[in-house]
Amino acid sequence: MSGDRISRVITRTGDGGDSGLADGSRQPKSAPVFDALGDLDELNAGLGVLRSHALGADTDAGLDRIQQRLFDLGAELAVPGLLRLDAADVLHIEQWCQAINKQLPSLQEFILPGGTPSAAWCHMMRTVARRAERHLVALHRISAQNPHSLAYVNRLSDLLFVLARQLNRQAGHPETLWRNS
Template sequence: MGYRLSKIYTRTGDAGETGLADGRRVTKDHPRIEAMGEVDTLNSQLGLLLAELAEQEALWPGLSEILEVLLPCQHRLFDLGGELAMPEYQALQAPEIARLEQAIDAWNEEVGPLKNFILPGGSRLLAQAHVCRSFARSAERRCQHLNAVEPLRGECLAYLNRLSDLLFVAARLIAKRQQIGEVLWQAARPET
């Protein structure tokens, strides 16, 4: 890849516009830039989750499988960012979506059916998995918004959808493997 940054600031964005890899200039609140920003935020949050999984892995060996499945996701999110920055570039492929689906199916079988709504929490690691899940949903919404203006490839949208599902099941699996009770939602009780 020939794109390397030799200078971090260029001053070309000071007036509220930024450049895409194809040479177009767009406003910094353009749906494409918003989508790129949400994918970047998700990737940063996922980096934090991966770091915490790596720290906990020595104490809880069952976390290594989760780490192995999630590690490539950071790279695929960077690929997705590339597709958003360079509309002609195509990096995400259907086998990656199938890989996520296989992990979801295997992990979901291990944790069993969901009987109650669960809340983010129980441990810092569990909560961070849910933070990543919610950022994946936000990135998906931004990409859907962009898709309404400038169509995206289906693989991009499907990947974010599956990733958020994977992160939800990963949070449940972390709880099970660390033997932490999930925080169950308790409905408000009407006053009598």
């Protein structure tokens, strides 16, 4: 079929321990860019698992948009110099996060990750987002990355935190507070 973007899954080109970026360059699979790409892939797959829960149309649509942007961010990493994310993408996540947070009671103490399966998965993906952010920052120290992309992943972890709280609240599941001893 003409026009297929991916015609072969098995290429054998990475059998020697290196892999190619979309710009044609090859690097060891242990290179920082592949750490960041791997984390973004894991985060995106995890958001797909989250979307398999009954979250409501608005939340699902918002997560779809995030998954699309994470692919755009991967494209930025695979093609050095390509810029896909911008300030509007960061603002969108900030506004969604703020809208959810306004509906939640203020926190008097840290909460333990958990609750409903969907909320617990949000917490899990929050930790993956934080790891992806750390790897993006490490890559940024080697080769400048889009500052909007760095901010985007940072805000995404915040969003996943408040979304977990919202999902627990909607399900009537109480938050488990850290017993600060």
